[in-house]
Amino acid sequence: MKTAVVLIFTLGAWVRAADDCVIAETEFGLVCGARKKATNGEDFVSFLGIRYAKPPLGELRFAEPQNPDPHDGVFDATTPGLICPQTDRPLSPQLENPPMGEDCLRINVHVPLASLPDGPDRGGRGKPLLPVLVFIHGGSFAAGSGNPDVHGPEYLITKDIVIVTFNYRLSAIGFLSMNSKYIPGNAGLRDCFFALKWVKRNIRFFGGDPEEVTLGGLSAGGALAHLLSISPATQGLGLFKRGIYLSGVGIGNFFSAAPLYPKILSLTFLQGMGISSFRSAKTIHQELINAPIEKILEAQKYVQNRTGIFLFAPVVETPRAGFTTMLPKDPEALLTEGYGKDITTLFGFANNECQAFKKALIDGNLQKILRTVPVLIVPQNLLFTSNALTIPVLTMKVSSEYFNSSLPTLEKFLPLCNDGLYKYPALRSVDKRLAVSAAPTYIYEFGYHGEVSVIRQVLMMDWPGAAHSEDLPYFFRPNLFYEIMKPDKEVDELAQPDPDSRMRLWMTTFIANFVKTGSPSSNPSAWQPAGPQLEYQSIEEPMQYKFQPAYPYLREKKKFFDKLYKIGRVEVFG
Template sequence: MKLMFVLLLCAAAVCITCEQPPSDEDWLELHTPQGPVRGRRDPNADHLYAFHNIPYATAPVGKDKYKPPLPAPVWEKPYDAINKNIICPQYTLQLYNLKPKNSVEQEDCLIANVYVPDTRKTNISVLVYVHGGGFFGGYGDFLTPKRLLKSKDIVLVTFNYRLGVHGFLCLGTENVPGNAGMKDQIALLRWVQKNIASYGGNPNDVTIAGYSAGSMSVDLLMLSKSAEGLFHKVIPESGGNLATYTIQRDPLEVAQYQAKLLNFTNIDDIHALEEFYRTTPLEQLYYTDILSTRFYSSALFSPCVERETEDEAFLTESPLSILQRGSFKKLPVLYGFAAMEGRGRLAFFEMLKPKMNQNFSDFLPNDLKIDSEKERREVSDKVKTFYFGDKPVGEDNKLGFVNFFTDVTFSHAMLWSVKLYAEAGHKSVYLYEYSFVDENAPLVPPITIRGADHCDQTFAVVDSLDEDLASVEVKNMKKTIRQIWHNFIKTGKPVPEGSSLPAWPAAGAARAPYMSLGQELELRHEPLLETRTLFWDDIYQKYYLQPIPPPERIPNSRIEL
């Protein structure tokens, strides 16, 4: 089974536009700390100049490919910042193709794209958009919110970061310390601080936003001491720092597990294991079935908790502990998810139905620790009854199927964070649930339930090919959502004073109030998804499994496939 259907599920068709050679007046040359850079007018958004393929850092290669990023290059002659379709090495999977046409995969893949409004204004707000892809796929320009820049008062930055085993192998050694992909993201933010003024942006007014794994990333960045001071507002779209996908529970076990899948047997010798990963080419490590093995509600390679001794560590403490202690910068956050995050799983309903009826405990999140098999069955039965009643998983309780995957993958983790943020004294978390549905859109079997799916709010913000052909309702919704995002980027509030939109106060520990972003905007004061959230609160209070860093010494272990 291809597990990845819950990891990104923000996939969109990729269009590569055939472009005419630019004329001299289409170019814009800027002088930056790296050297002179030449961008050209965006052929698909004439209000912007696009600067592609700018190296914001240098990725180590060969046996050093898991180390933190190195400084970016500099130059003296003008650098033509044109798109070369460079992406980081990643999985090639039949179910979801996250690669653009004519893409070039290379280990040194750390490039940024900067979209600069055609304006004389300077010192304008900056939006850094982090791509999703389950930490195993995607690239900087996978989705771009260029229409958000119509007002010409925002500079947009997208970028690549290392993915999968390349970005998130975590052995806690000098050569493989862990979190290379997150350290890439910090390197990008440092590059923004140093360079963005040359592109017209204000380094003291940076908003980081992301969807799916990008959402998890920006929510984690807010907790990382190494990222403090590099940004000022945060927009996580469908993915939180407490999600089961976000942090590896045991990074050594994950590394051993994949190595054994690839027929490497000396997994208990840390030196041998490290040498295996350092010398094996990445294309061999991107084993195409790695996501089809154990977990239905989690990934393998994702960020990890590093050892305290690591230099330049991204995270040395679990997100839950940091939230509970309140030891993070309390920046304005626009925080939310779609009402039916699990709806996309209906495409696999017929395949999953017998598995869920046969052994539902396989579907419990992997961030639960239940040692007793008897107790695990009891918890499993309790969860199954909560969502499906006393009937088998079947046609008449498909909504329970959708709600289950919505909660275990995205919604509960984000609502848990909201509670902890508020309890830590954070008074600027603006909570929403996105529920808008285009009633005229056809339902394509086997998706037989209408509802807002994973990252649908992202698709309301970013550009779409058929946007000009959309219904009046869809156009109005997109306009409203973009206005909210624009307000937040500019002011730190989704609805500032004087706006025509409904007033939107910050959420408290009860996970309310929140804004329902549906056919109409409605501020609601009851706790969001209260019954379902309290149900999981009780389970996690008893069984939460804290993530651990890689150990200093390798215990004897056996990894069962």
């Protein structure tokens, strides 16, 4: 890579190097990004794999993130950084993971070339700063990355916003809780918090406005983004003013913040590691930080095989010296108390979420498991906040509502999964925001069945409507899909007759509108904030607004889960 610098302005200014390299100053040193082309032919620059925290190695494996050391010279930010240690790619174990390692706390910044400040061919300092979208990747708190293989900026970058993605510690490294002063849990959530603070301090150097940041995420990333919005640790810092939570919220039913949940996972993990749980917290910590990462990954597989659908996930913490307390109490309580009420919010979910998991559920013999352990039809968030008296009642009610009080089947489980894990938690979150007169809250349900679907291509399956994460490729380019699957064509933004193209144009437009203004539509009457009727936008066809109150089935299931929660949330904590 050529690094001959033509011109340097002042601290934080841009410098021009060779045509294949654009250099920026950050608080820790110069970084060199690569010029690329957006789908509309315009130039943008990607800065990839910048360290936002010190590598969490050795004693830092479970520790609070720390600032990276300043670097001399120019850091090569033209290729993606390491992804955090993980096992198979979600949904597609046949694809190899990119290079991974624990030196993975890396951040990516994408910015239109024309909007970069202080360049010799880009105008002066009077250029306005752009709004910023920070997006947290999903992957069940255990997989994925913010790299452009899945989160390609080529679509959204055409809307004059700055896009930021990053990696965070995953699975046991990121979310194991021993409830001790050494491993209190939530390391991955602290990474996200730390990345946001890096953005606050540095995004101006890239032409982004630190006062106009939207925090978004999908699935587990949506849950983390939502938790950050309600965490007492983030209040008053001005880290972000808007939130986009897609197919995942902080009170989601695919994990539980109840104390028993992380206890079961930690004991099972120690079994997989061959470490006695009766040893001192200090000794356990020392063994875990000395263990090779390969052994950690094997123990994670052991946990998955033993516990099935239970995941390492965010926990309610006891305040500990040396650690930022992210979740001092039940996220439900934080929502009820109005934390995050000033964040203008967009919730989204797919109409047929759990079809994406059907093959995995078949391979895992879920139907047999549910018939053997019927209490597992109860959403996890309730299973761990209930007691011996209420669990049988919950099981009976769920069985009656979704299985006609007969033996569970996979086909009948999928609607329960859709409603209980994704739709109801989002609607419950909206309810709680309405109760505290929060900032405007918008909802969409994505039901468009397009030609380009990463999940359907990988699984070689089909289904009506849209499944989990099928909205994502309409605003982030799935570069891995185009590289591996080599489809006959890529949707073309200018080919207006193509429905997929028009859907992509619409999705990127309303996401960008929300990032810029706090409203997804430039026509306020076409998409209004949700009210008591839980009005939402049904996205079934491109460019067709279908704003309506929650439909009868959704209202009926919401009432059912409201009643279920009153029965099941008997063990209040935090």
